[in-house]
Amino acid sequence: MALITISGYPSSGKSRRAIQLKNHLERRLRDPSYTGPKLKVQILSDDDLNIDRNVYSDSRSEKPARAALFTAMQRQMSQDTILIVDSLNYIKGFRYQMYCAARELKLRVxxxxxxxxxxxxREWNKTRQDGKAYPSEAFENLLLRYEEPSSMVRWDSPLFTVPWLDKDVPADDIWKAITEGIIKPPNAGTQAVPKAPTDALRTLEHTTTTMVGAIMSEQAASQGLGGPVTLALSPTLKPRIDLPFRSITLSELQRMKRQFVTVHKKAITLGTVEKGAVDWSEKSIADKFAAYIEENLKA
Incomplete structure (x- = not known):
């Protein structure tokens, strides 16, 4: 339903804000006036995944820790969940990755x-009594590397800034954003490309070769009269095609067949950007090849 990303300096009070927000959201969902879908609120943090603060001392250990957080986030994101990710989230590229994952599921963010x-x-980190303080060197490095969120970029928007002086989070504004905000469509670059069935190449080659032979046979039988004809490729496959009022040579048909097969081979091997289901059946190929021949004979 929604992904809420919390970002801030280490030991800046992110977990406290996450708990405040979770309590607000759960109260609203329990309110008798709420008539929306049944939702649950979850917080995902480094502590839930047993990610030690020491991992931020070394980029080699930090990278798999971030990957573990991202994987857990993907598992928990769904249409019936408001997921609050309580972590540093200090790298803008990582926040963008999270944003794209949410868009794929059509979640508000x-x-x-x-x-x-x-x-x-720095003071709060030194005085922590919960055993979750960041090592001094790692803490200072994180301060230097921190990439502040910006309302000017789409993956951080809408952005709610909560200063340390505020007693609470802006629950009303956040609630409106995650229940009424625009649901952005999935990024085209992240969507899976539809693939052709394994026998598509064989079907493409066989159907076009059979059609070339059928057209030559039809011409011989009609002595090149042309006009609309039905090609009986099989008992169930009988595409229609308008032939010109002249004899088409075998070399013409073979040239068009090669061009047609070359174009469609690329779509079969690399996938296609066409929306919806892609039909690579004999009938679909025969109809497309007939239209291709007609169009090229008119040129």
Missing amino acids: CTIFVVATQELA
Whole structure:
């Protein structure tokens, strides 16, 4: 239903804001005036995945940790879940990756930027009593590498900034964003390309070869009179084609067959960008080849 990304400096109060937001959302969902779909609110954090703070000391260990978070996020995202991802999420490229994953599932998205000064975050990290403090060197590196969210880019929008002085999150605005916001369509670049069946190449070659032979036989029988004819390729496959009022040579037909097969081989081997189901049946190929021949004979 929605993906809420929380971002901020290490030890800036992100988990506290995530819990505040979860409580607000659950109260709204339990309210008798709420008449929308049945939803659940979940928080996904580093702690849920047993990701130690030390992983941020080394890029080699941080990368698989981020991958684990992203995989868990993909598993939990669904139409009946409001998922709050409570992690650093400090790399804009990673936030974009999360945004694209949400778009694929047609989920609403928003970003919460938990703001604290570096001095405050540093002090809070040093005084943590929960055993979840970041190592000093890793903490300082994360401050330097942090890429702040921006409302000017689509993957961080809508963006809600929550300063450390605010007692609570802007629950009303966030609720509106995740229940009434625009659902953006999946990015075309992330969608799977429809693939042809395994026998499509054989069907393409066999059907076009048979049609060339049938057209030559029809011409011989009618002595090149032309006009609309029905080609009996099989008891169930009888495509119609308008032939010109002249004799078509075998070399003409073979040239058009080669061109047609070459174009469609690429679509079969690489996939096609056509929307909806792609039909590679004998009938579909025969009809397309007949239309191709007619169009080229008119030129």
